[in-house]
Amino acid sequence: MLRVSTSLLGNNLRNYIQNNLQRAAKYQEQSSTGKTINRPSDSPSQISYLMSVNATLISNEQYSRNIKDGLAYLNQSDSALDTMGKLLQDAKVEANKGANGTLTPEDRNAIAEQIDRQIDAMVDMANSALGGKYLFAGRKNGQPPFYRDPDSGEIYYRGDTNLVSREIIFGYSYEVVAAGVADNYITGTVDLSQGKVLKAEDMTFKVALDENNVKEIDLSGYISPGFRKFDDIKNAMQQALDDNFGTQTIAVDDDGKGHIVLQANNDATAFKVLSSDPLDSTKQGHTTFFGGERSVINGVFGKLASSTNPANQLDDPMNPGQKMTKVVGGPFEVLSKLVTNLRNNDSQAVTDSLKDLENAHDDMLKQRVGVGARTRHLEAVQDQLDDQEIKLKSILVDVQGADITKLTIEVAQNQLVHQASLMTASNLLNTSLLQYLK
DSSP states (O other): OOOOOHHHHHHHHHHHHHHHHHHHHHHHHHHHHSBSOOSGGGOHHHHHHHHHHHHHHHHHHHHHHHHHHHHHHHHHHHHHHHHHHHHHHHHHHHHHHHTOTTOOHHHHHHHHHHHHHHHHHHHHHHTOEETTEETTSTTOOSSOOEEEOTTTOOEEEOSOSOOOEEEEETTEEEEOSOOSSBOOSEEEEEEOTTSTTOBGGGOEEEEEEETTEEEEEEGGGTSOSSBOOHHHHHHHHHHHHHHHHOTTSEEEEEOSSSEEEEEEOSSOSEEEEEEOOTTOTTOOSOEEEEEEEOOOOOBTTBEEOOTTSGGGEEEOTTSTTOEEEEEESHHHHHHHHHHHHHHTTOHHHHHHHHHHHHHHHHHHHHHHHHHHHHHHHHHHHHHHHHHHHHHHHHHHHHHHBOOHHHHHHHHHHHHHHHHHHHHHHHHHTOOOHHHHHO
16 A cells, blocks of 8 residues: 655655646746747747748748849939930930021020930939949949049949849849840850860861851861860950951950850951861861850940940049040930031931931830839839738747637636646645644
8 A cells, every 4th residue: 555645745746836836837838929939949840840931931031131122223224215315305405496497506505405405314213223332333232333524524434234133032133223224245155175176187167247247267277186174265256356357346355154154345246156177077067166245225324335445444533553444326326416417516316316316215115114014023023021920920820829819718727727726735744743642
């Protein structure tokens, strides 16, 4: 027969009361946090799933911040494009006045001065900024990108052509600005990464800048025979192209991955590079392994002139020792030609400028359409993220959300049990020293 001592009763009652207190602490924590899972030990089987859902929510919050930042860029860009479109419309009104054959040279000079001031206003709009970052400067956006030379009136660019982008979904970045200017060259790659055409004596290639400027170049005249290093081939190609087409007409570079990159910095619309293929002796003649066409897409303000031509470069007054590149085409060039025609008192040329102004205004509208499409895309992604957030939070509630009604009942029950335990303890363990001596 088990002997029940006072010590056993005391130990058991203490354990029961401690369990009650632990349950009370657990219920209190769940009531305070609204969660049934507050640490991995609460539900090891569910914690991995919860961590995955929470990680997705955190990522989506960052994507939402990126989208809001991108929308701010796009909205500011749209506002600037709208203002510049109005400037072009105003210039068209003034050009119509200047085309009137009854105007005197003084009248046209006065209109020319107004158009000249509109060019300055457009430069100001081209240097629009948001939070200290210039919208049309590419990623080199810490300084005003456009500069008008006070001596020549030409427009120069100190930014770059890499567009600012924001990651809005995993692994996908989206451009959030319009291109201020576009590069003005043909570019493409030649794959030399697998030993292709690395044998110099087999490397004969044709370069066609246009139908009337096709030349076949034997690279063996520029490099010693045998298999050569990548840089040897690249340097030999540059020398050969310089000799055949003129210095700095075609620039040879590489992408760091075994691919030659050619850039044609002239007015050609397309070119091809053809080469013999030493890996396939059955092929006759030449194999085309590179070709490119000049992009017809302009930036908002045109394209960059060839940076290899010193005439297109200007010392940067804000950055001593650095150069800016002239901007060609686009609204600046159209307005500048209009000013020249007005000052020359050439009413026919002014009339001809009306069509150029109309085209420039249409191009500005196309840029706005592009900005609007990007804006709509970002807003659609934001709506998708908002919808996903609601669903993910609903999953979190289903998995770890506390049932407050049920929890309230369990707290009350545990409190009753605890009070009963204390009362039982007081009744069973009320023995005093005098009672023990009896």
